[in-house]
Amino acid sequence: MSTANARIALVGNPNSGKTALFNALTGGRQKVANYAGVTVEKKEGMVTTPSGRTLSVIDLPGTYSLRARSPDEEVTRDAVLGQLKGETPPDVVVCVADATNLRLVLRLILELRQVGRPMVLALNMFDIAQRQGLRIDLEGLSRDIGAPIVTTVATRKRGIDDLVAQVEAKVEALAAAGQLDAPNTWHEPSPAEIRRAHAEAQRLMKAHVRPAERPDTMTGKIDAVLLHPVAGLAILLALLFVMFQAVFAWAGPLMDGIEGGIGALGGLVATVLPDGLLQSLIVDGLIAGVGSVLVFLPQILILFFFIILLEDFGYMARAAFLMDKIMGGAGLHGRAFIPLLSSFACAIPGVMATRVIDSKRDRLTTIMVAPLMTCSARIPVYTLIIAAFIPNQTVWGFANLQGVVMFGLYVAGIASALTISFIARRLFWRGQVEPFLMELPTYKTPDPKSVLRNLWQRAEIFINRAGRIILPLMVLIWVLSTFPYPPEGATGPAIDYSFAGRLGHLLHPLFAPIGFNWQMTVALIPGMAAREVAVGALGTVYAVANAEEQVGTLAGALSADWSLAMGLAFLTWYVFAPQCAPTLAVVKRETNSWLWPTVMFVYMVTLAYLAAMAMYHGAVALGWG
Amino acid sequence: MAPYAPSFAQALELLMDHLAPVTAPAVDPQPDHREVRLSQARLGDRGVISQVHVRPDVDHHGLSADELERRLLELGFVEGAAIEVIHEGAIGRDPIAVRLDDMRVALRRHDAADIVIRLDARAAAQ
Ligand SMILES: Nc1nc2c(ncn2[C@@H]2O[C@H](COP(=O)(O)OP(=O)(O)O)[C@@H](O)[C@H]2O)c(=O)[nH]1
Numbered sequence: 218m219s220t221a222n223a224r225i226a227l228v229g230n231p232n233s234g235k236t237a238l239f240n241a242l243t244g245g246r247q248k249v250a251n252y253a254g255v256t257v258e259k260k261e262g263m264v265t266t267p268s269g270r271t272l273s274v275i276d277l278p279g280t281y282s283l284r285a286r287s288p289d290e291e292v293t294r295d296a297v298l299g300q301l302k303g304e305t306p307p308d309v310v311v312c313v314a315d316a317t318n319l320r321l322v323l324r325l326i327l328e329l330r331q332v333g334r335p336m337v338l339a340l341n342m343f344d345i346a347q348r349q350g351l352r353i354d355l356e357g358l359s360r361d362i363g364a365p366i367v368t369t370v371a372t373r374k375r376g377i378d379d380l381v382a383q384v385e386a387k388v389e390a391l392a393a394a395g396q397l398d399a400p401n402t403w404h405e406p407s408p409a410e411i412r413r414a415h416a417e418a419q420r421l422m423k424a425h426v427r428p429a430e431r432p433d434t435m436t437g438k439i440d441a442v443l444l445h446p447v448a449g450l451a452i453l454l455a456l457l458f459v460m461f462q463a464v465f466a467w468a469g470p471l472m473d474g475i476e477g478g479i480g481a482l483g484g485l486v487a488t489v490l491p492d493g494l495l496q497s498l499i500v501d502g503l504i505a506g507v508g509s510v511l512v513f514l515p516q517i518l519i520l521f522f523f524i525i526l527l528e529d530f531g532y533m534a535r536a537a538f539l540m541d542k543i544m545g546g547a548g549l550h551g552r553a554f555i556p557l558l559s560s561f562a563c564a565i566p567g568v569m570a571t572r573v574i575d576s577k578r579d580r581l582t583t584i585m586v587a588p589l590m591t592c593s594a595r596i597p598v599y600t601l602i603i604a605a606f607i608p609n610q611t612v613w614g615f616a617n618l619q620g621v622v623m624f625g626l627y628v629a630g631i632a633s634a635l636t637i638s639f640i641a642r643r644l645f646w647r648g649q650v651e652p653f654l655m656e657l658p659t660y661k662t663p664d665p666k667s668v669l670r671n672l673w674q675r676a677e678i679f680i681n682r683a684g685r686i687i688l689p690l691m692v693l694i695w696v697l698s699t700f701p702y703p704p705e706g707a708t709g710p711a712i713d714y715s716f717a718g719r720l721g722h723l724l725h726p727l728f729a730p731i732g733f734n735w736q737m738t739v740a741l742i743p744g745m746a747a748r749e750v751a752v753g754a755l756g757t758v759y760a761v762a763n764a765e766e767q768v769g770t771l772a773g774a775l776s777a778d779w780s781l782a783m784g785l786a787f788l789t790w791y792v793f794a795p796q797c798a799p800t801l802a803v804v805k806r807e808t809n810s811w812l813w814p815t816v817m818f819v820y821m822v823t824l825a826y827l828a829a830m831a832m833y834h835g836a837v838a839l840g841w842g
Numbered sequence: 843m844a845p846y847a848p849s850f851a852q853a854l855e856l857l858m859d860h861l862a863p864v865t866a867p868a869v870d871p872q873p874d875h876r877e878v879r880l881s882q883a884r885l886g887d888r889g890v891i892s893q894v895h896v897r898p899d900v901d902h903h904g905l906s907a908d909e910l911e912r913r914l915l916e917l918g919f920v921e922g923a924a925i926e927v928i929h930e931g932a933i934g935r936d937p938i939a940v941r942l943d944d945m946r947v948a949l950r951r952h953d954a955a956d957i958v959i960r961l962d963a964r965a966a967a968q
């Protein structure tokens with residue numbers, strides 16, 4: 218066993234401060250990746266001890282037991298047991314405990330002890346414990362659990378040196394002994410064993426912990442408001458409203474900035490590179506393609522800023538509580554609320570956020586319906602079609618008709634997502650429902666530094682994804698829309714002669730029953746890159762240069778060429794259709810199989826087709842053809 | 843991927859489950875030791891968990907009784923733990939939040955049916 222790079226694993230209940238401790242230990246020396254084969258985030262970092270030894274630290278998902286119930290918890294179990302593919306077992310397990318909430322973690326410690334690996338207990342949140350006047354007999358407890366105890370305040374980096382020293386002592390002892398002190402006797406505990414462990418934990422509590430003199434009353438007071446059946450829901454709605462305002466209003470200038478920057482970069486490259494294929498590949502394919510996804514970065518970051526802030530404060534569990542009945546009616550878990558919310562910005566972070574859902578079934582259902590939420594890439598398409606076909610007039614005396622239609626499109630997205638998950642639950646999961654069991658953590662003031670760090674990591678992950686998954690797709694779509702070149706003396710737009718154009722013509726008979734003309738069909742193909750690319754593509758086929766900036770001109774061209782029924786059919790198509798290859802690619806990654814993106818593609822296309830057909834023929838029947 | 847179609851017998855069984863009187867908690871004659879299932883407890887009900895026994899013959903939405911029992915136990919729903927219902931959801935008073943010893947836990951009433959609590963004298967007298 219090499220002592221040069223001993224491995225330390227942080228294990229503990231959710232919200233005990235593992236991530237805060239991990240940050241305090243490793244500072245900026247950390248990276249986020251995925252465990253091989255599973256889509257659980259792996260946070261790994263380095264810490265150098267005063268004696269110059271480098272320790273590698275991993276932050277494991279929180280758990281109440283080594284008996285895993287979710288993909289996250291499986292990683293924790295396998296990492297602790299040393300069964301994780303491609304990972305060496307940890308040399309020392311650091312159990313992170315919330316000093317003010319010891320009962321459940323004591324039971325986990327008893328399980329960890331059976332594993333037989335050297336362990337150090339970090340008694341975190343010790344500042345709060347002291348404030349509450351909680352007395353813990355550290356020596357006695359340490360003797361009884363057979364592990365050294367270090368008190369820490371992760372957010373203020375207190376006790377970190379001491380913790381590192383204790384861990385290093387364990388590493389040295391292990392190296393000197395050359396073997397573990399005890400064999401691994403862990404097995405999945407039966408109900409009777411869990412009860413016995415509880416009794417033992419209770420005995421430890423009685424013997425070594427004197428109840429708090431000034432227990433926390435803050436959480437109860439805040440909950441009286443935030444979990445109030447009426448006020449709580451009203452506050453949740455108000456919070457959502459503010460979030461959406463922020464996502465759509467604050468992000469605007471930033472998005473314009475990014476768009477401008479990307480445009481400028483494209484322009485610059487275009488002047489440096491000679492006209493031709495290479496220039497087109499780099500400017501129209503890579504820069505414009507990746508740019509069309511990167512513009513969503515500000516929205517995604519603002520959204521995640523709120524989510525991280527509310528999560529660290531302890532509110533997200535409350536939001537899940539408040540929404541559980543409504544989500545449950547559609548067969549979803551209360552926790553699905555957050556991923557679905559994220560999907561309003563973009564389905565990609567939404568699908569990524571489903572990792573918080575324990576059960577595989579619930580997670581899959583949530584992933585499957587996430588793209589039905591009205592993501593912001595649909596907005597340019599909706600705006601264009603609404604501007605072209607919906608008169609800007611007042612209805613019912615107060616509402617703007619264009620606004621009403623926009624609102625209707627949002628409602629259609631939400632309603633279809635809930636309906637689909639309801640049907641999926643009935644049809645495929647035979648009505649099985651996972652239990653909703655969730656700790657409501659005590660409220661804490663979020664630590665600004667850790668919020669920013671977390672936000673930065675989200676940005677990195679999204680940009681990485683844009684690079685690795687989205688880039689190749691963009692190149693593919695560029696190839697399809699560029700080759701072959703139009704013949705000499707061609708009169709139509711160039712895209713008309715490309716593979717995409719031919720494919721569009723080829724597919725047109727399929728789309729004729731839902732009222733699409735060939736131009737619309739052709740625009741769908743580059744529109745697979747991201748929904749809003751369809752606007753540019755329609756601009757190309759209607760030969761409107763700079764369609765994104767000339768929405769008015771393009772809308773004019775469309776309203777001259779399409780009937781109202783066609784416009785409505787196109788809108789309806791965009792509510793449901795899986796017009797986003799990056800989302801499908803992310804679903805492939807998150808589910809680790811081609812089955813689910815295929816299922817998603819097929820059901821969404823079917824839904825879009827049927828809905829657009831109904832809309833088209835209904836509108837024609839009303840005389841709008 | 844067969845469609846959801848319980849057989850007639852299954853449906854009947856389910857119906858019987860719903861109609862059958864609650865069997866487990868024998869009502870204690872002493873008024874200060876009234877027992878209720880957590881699924882039936884009201885806001886402010888307070889006491890000590892007297893029994894966590896997930897019935898194997900009842901449908902737990904596809905989860906085995908043993909598994910549900912272990913999950914409840916792991917989250918601290920264990921005989922002897924102090925418990926109080928502190929919040930109820932807006933729709934159908936579901937889910938509920940309880941204070942369980944020093945922590946707070948949220949759960950659906952459906953999953954709480956097999957947790958029996960012995961109410962405190964004060965709460966029971968109300
Ligand atoms: N007062 C205080 N707050 C802490 C301490 N450690 C963590 N926190 C806060 O507790 C919350 C949960 O911490 P986090 O590291 O995300 O927990 P994890 O779920 O175990 O990774 C965050 O809001 C942290 O800022 C501590 O020692 N003292």
Ligand SMILES: [Mg+2]
Nearest residue numbers: 235236237279
């Ligand atoms: Mg964490």
